Amino acid sequence: xxxxxxxxxxxxxxxxxxxxxxxxxxxxxxxxxxxxxxxxxxxxxxxxxxxxxxxxxxxxxxxxxxxxxxxxxxxxxxxxxxxxxxxxxxxxxxxxxxxxxxxxxxxxxxxxxxxxxxxxxxxxxxxxxxxxxxxxxxxxxxxxxxxxxxxxxxxxxxxxxxxxxxxxxxxxxxxxxxxxxxxxxxxxxxxxxxxxxxxxxxxxxxxxxxxxxxxxxxx
Amino acid sequence: xxxxxxxxxxxxxxxxxxxxxxxxxxxxxxxxxxxxxxxxxxxxxxxxxxxxxxxxxxxxxxxxxxxxxxxxxxxxxxxx
Numbered sequence: 673x674x675x676x677x678x679x680x681x682x683x684x685x686x687x688x689x690x691x692x693x694x695x696x697x698x699x700x701x702x703x704x705x706x707x708x709x710x711x712x713x714x715x716x717x718x719x720x721x722x723x724x725x726x727x728x729x730x731x732x733x734x735x736x737x738x739x740x741x742x743x744x745x746x747x748x749x750x751x752x753x754x755x756x757x758x759x760x761x762x763x764x765x766x767x768x769x770x771x772x773x774x775x776x777x778x779x780x781x782x783x784x785x786x787x788x789x790x791x792x793x794x795x796x797x798x799x800x801x802x803x804x805x806x807x808x809x810x811x812x813x814x815x816x817x818x819x820x821x822x823x824x825x826x827x828x829x830x831x832x833x834x835x836x837x838x839x840x841x842x843x844x845x846x847x848x849x850x851x852x853x854x855x856x857x858x859x860x861x862x863x864x865x866x867x868x869x870x871x872x873x874x875x876x877x878x879x880x881x882x883x884x885x886x887x888x889x890x891x
Numbered sequence: 892x893x894x895x896x897x898x899x900x901x902x903x904x905x906x907x908x909x910x911x912x913x914x915x916x917x918x919x920x921x922x923x924x925x926x927x928x929x930x931x932x933x934x935x936x937x938x939x940x941x942x943x944x945x946x947x948x949x950x951x952x953x954x955x956x957x958x959x960x961x962x963x964x965x966x967x968x969x970x971x
Binding site for chain 1: 903905955957959
C-alpha cells in the first residue's frame with residue numbers, strides 16, 4: 673500500500689490521518705505539499721481535515737485550485753481511491769470530484785461532538801469491513817457541514833446508491849441527513865465526520881479503524 | 892477598469908445567516924423586512940482596457956473560482 677496525505681496551509685488533521693494510516697495500514701504515508709505539481713505513484717490519496725487557506729472565499733475553494741489538485745483529479749478519474757475528510761470533503765466538492773456543496777450549518781454554530789452514523793453501503797473499498805445498515809460512532813467538528821445538492825442531483829445520488837453515511841440525528845441541516853457520499857464509481861469518498869479520530873478505544877472509540885482496515889483489504 | 896462582482900445564493904438554497912440577520916433587524920425594531928439574503932461583493936482592478944475581453948475574463952474567473960455555481964449566482968458590473 674502506498675498512501676499519500678495532501679497537506680495545505682492550515683490543514684490540521686493531516687497528522688491525525690497519517691497516524692491512523694500508519695497504525696492501521698502499517699505504512700507511513702507520503703506527506704505531499706499542495707504546491708507540488710507532481711504526485712508520486714500512490715494507491716490512496718487522503719485529503720485531510722482542517723481550515724485550508726483559512727477558509728477564504730469558501731471552505732475548500734482555494735485548496736481545490738492548488739497545483740497538486742490537478743493531479744489528484746486526474747488520478748481520481750483514473751480510479752485511484754481518494755478519501756476526503758471534513759475540509760477534505762469540502763475540497764472534493766469544490767474540485768468537482770463529488771456533487772453538491774457543503775454550506776454553513778443550519779443553526780450557524782460550530783458543532784463538535786460524537787455522532788451516530790448509519791453505514792448505507794459496504795459495497796466500496798472504504799466501507800467493506802462494515803455491515804450495511806450498521807450504526808457507528810465518529811466525531812464531527814465543523815462549521816460548514818450542511819450538505820446541499822439540488823433536487824435533481826440529490827435524486828441521482830440516492831438512485832445510484834452514492835450515499836455512504838447518514839446521520840441518525842442530523843447535526844447540521846444536511847439534506848437527506850447525508851454525512852458522506854461516494855462518486856458514481858465509488859473510488860472517491862467524502863465525509864464530514866472523522867474516522868481517523870476514532871481508531872482506538874482510548875480516543876473514544878474504534879469505529880473509524882475499520883475504514884482503514886477496509887482500504888488495507890482492498891489495496 | 893474595475894469589475895464589481897456580486898455573488899449571491901441561488902433561490903431555493905437556504906440562507907440561515909440571512910434569516911438570522913432578518914430576525915435581528917426585527918428585534919431592533921425594523922419591521923416589514925420579509926426576507927434577507929446575504930452574499931459577497933468583490934472589487935477587481937483589471938489591466939484589461941477592452942470591455943468585452945474584460946467581461947469574458949471576469950465571467951471565467953467567476954465560473955472557475957469566485958462563485959460556486961452549485962449554490963451561487965454571480966453578476967458582473969464593469970466600471971471604467
